[in-house]
Amino acid sequence: MEFRDNEAIYLQIAAYISERILLGEWPEEHKVPSVREMAVELQVNPNTVMRTYEFLQKQEVIYNKRGIGFFVAPDAAAKVKAYRKERFLEQDLPVFFTNLYLLGISLEELQGLYEKFTSDHYGASQKKES
Template sequence: MEFKENEPIYLQIAAHVCDQILLGKWAAEDKIPSVRDLAVSFQVNPNTVMRTYEQLQNQEVIYNKRGIGFFVTPDAVRKVKAQRKERFLQQDLPEFFHNLFLLEIDLEEIQQRYEAFKTENYESEIEQKP
């Protein structure tokens, strides 16, 4: 994973963990990688991953079984979606609309590009959904 300069690393790792949950790669009650294992895979200090896990625990996305590890909460998908949706609607969408307006991009072009994006990037996940 390539980290962005303008956002703390622990938040970027938290976003990655949440992505795994939303994509169904880590389901409710699944054990997630240990602090040490995730730190090694991202080549970061274990304290950074611990900070990530503490934040996700405070948001009730994961929980700790002492001595066993961290697990996805039963309600994690709903919580992550709600948090991300709120952020998107309050912060990202107004900027997106501003750019659409300034660049005179119509919604039909956005729809076509969105469908192409889903097909190119998430085809296997789309096929699995009921």
């Protein structure tokens, strides 16, 4: 995983985990890799992973079974989606709209690009959810 300079690493790891949950790769009650396993996989300090897990616990996305490890919480996908949607609408969308306006990109052009992107990256059979 390559990290960006403009966001804390623990938040980028949280986004990575959240994406696994939203894509259905880590369903409810799925055991999440241990702190050490995740640190090795992502080549980061275990303290950074622990901070990520604490953040996700506060969001009720994962939970700890004492002595066993961390697991994906019930309704984790809905919680991740709600959190990411709120963050996107408040932070990213205004910047996105500004760029569309300044670059003269129409909604029709954008729709075509979006459809191509989803087809290329998630397959034509991927259903849309609201």
